[in-house]
Amino acid sequence: MFWCPGDRARPVLRVSSPGDPDLRNEPVDGFPGALLFRKPSRRPLPVVIVLGGSEGGSLFGRTFGPWLASQGYAVLVLPYYAPDWGSEKLPGLPVDFADIPVDRLTAVRQWIEARPDLDRRRIGLYGVSKGGEMAIIAASRFPWLKAVAAIVPSDVVWEGWGPNVKEDDTRSSFSWAGKPLPFVPYEAMRETIAALYRGEARTLRAPHERGRAANPARVASATIPIERYRGALLVAGGGKDETWPSAIMAENIGLTRKRNGLSTTVLKFPDAGHGLSGSGWEPENYPRMASSPMATAHAQMAVRKAALDLFAKALR
Numbered sequence: 580m581f582w583c584p585g586d587r588a589r590p591v592l593r594v595s596s597p598g599d600p601d602l603r604n605e606p607v608d609g610f611p612g613a614l615l616f617r618k619p620s621r622r623p624l625p626v627v628i629v630l631g632g633s634e635g636g637s638l639f640g641r642t643f644g645p646w647l648a649s650q651g652y653a654v655l656v657l658p659y660y661a662p663d664w665g666s667e668k669l670p671g672l673p674v675d676f677a678d679i680p681v682d683r684l685t686a687v688r689q690w691i692e693a694r695p696d697l698d699r700r701r702i703g704l705y706g707v708s709k710g711g712e713m714a715i716i717a718a719s720r721f722p723w724l725k726a727v728a729a730i731v732p733s734d735v736v737w738e739g740w741g742p743n744v745k746e747d748d749t750r751s752s753f754s755w756a757g758k759p760l761p762f763v764p765y766e767a768m769r770e771t772i773a774a775l776y777r778g779e780a781r782t783l784r785a786p787h788e789r790g791r792a793a794n795p796a797r798v799a800s801a802t803i804p805i806e807r808y809r810g811a812l813l814v815a816g817g818g819k820d821e822t823w824p825s826a827i828m829a830e831n832i833g834l835t836r837k838r839n840g841l842s843t844t845v846l847k848f849p850d851a852g853h854g855l856s857g858s859g860w861e862p863e864n865y866p867r868m869a870s871s872p873m874a875t876a877h878a879q880m881a882v883r884k885a886a887l888d889l890f891a892k893a894l895r
Contacts, residue, residue, distance in 0.1 A: 603616070604645070607690065610686075613637075615653060616648035616653070616654040616656065617648050617696075623697055624653040624698060625702070625895065626697050626703070627703040627704070628687060629643060629647070629654055629710075630706035630710030631710050632707050632709045632711075633660075633708060633709045635660045640654075640658070641656065643705075643856065655687065658672060659672065662742075673741075675739065675750075676739055677750040678739060678752075678754040679754065680754050681713055681760075682720075685721075688702065688721075700725075702724060702894075703890050703893065703894050704718070704726070706727075706729050706730070707731060708731050711729035711730050712736065712753070714727050715803045716760070718812065719806075722809070722810075724808070724810055725893045726893035726894055727810060728813040729814050730815050731815065731853050732814055732816070733823065733828050734828040734829075735762075735791070735798055735802050735803060736751060736801045737765070738752065738762050738765050739759075747768070747769065763797050764794060765786040768783075784820065788824060803832075805832050805835055811889055812844065813844040814833060816828060816829035816847055817848050817875065818849035819852055819871070821870065822853040825853065830847060848881070851878040854875055854879070855875065
């Protein structure tokens with residue numbers, strides 16, 4: 580998902596409470612804005628790392644993390660980007676969504692290994708939107724991940740952007756070992772965002788689809804090799820997602836895995852939009868034109884159940 584500075588509908592931080600008085604949270608040293616949600620336990624808890632979308636900061640994780648932690652997991656909310664137009668300032672994190680280092684998760688795993696109350700053998704990952712894109716990249720590169728849920732994800736790496744990215748088609752969204760990953764460029768993204776500012780009925784899906792159609796060779800090089808991942812995987816997408824074609828990209832991920840003899844839980848919701856993750860979290864920074872709020876709400880419930888099933892089977 581993209582948040583545009585100056586949008587009328589600003590993100591509002593809502594922290595859901597599962598009603599569990601034993602639930603605790605603590606800041607995580609060395610990772611700006613990171614929080615660990617967990618319940619007391621005599622045994623090391625399985626860990627789920629949570630990656631939000633392009634709204635940045637810890638907005639999504641603060642909403643989703645307490646609920647997931649109430650199910651018996653240690654939930655590490657991990658901001659990886661904090662735009663300077665956002666409400667949460669996190670010095671030390673990128674302000675542009677460009678060349679985000681996926682290999683930063685190596686340091687996260689080292690932090691988990693140093694905690695006797697966390698089980699380093701049982702680590703999962705939950706990513707939504709751009710965090711879902713990052714989750715698929717991470718799955719293809721980190722065999723220590725036992726379960727990955729990528730909600731409204733991407734099967735390719737996309738172009739990066741931000742206030743300091745002055746030219747189109749110059750930066751990748753993600754990097755590895757200091758080098759940008761191959762990416763698919765957008766087509767007319769700046770024009771689309773300018774039209775949204777003017778109140779025109781546009782979607783961010785079109786620049787993705789046009790960019791993909793116009794650059795087949797770059798799609799091939801930017802496709803994430805998810806067939807390398809041998810763990811449990813859940814992907815989910817909305818057929819009327821106005822941010823990007825998440826249902827198609829989720830299906831692509833499943834087909835790639837199937838061709839390589841790997842099973843994947845693929846959920847597609849024909850009438851749902853982009854906000855499939857969690858309950859009550861569906862920020863709107865442009866008019867909804869296609870998706871059904873009721874279909875999206877039902878999809879959220881299905882995704883939540885599927886994610887719990889995934890983590891229960893792979894981590895518990």
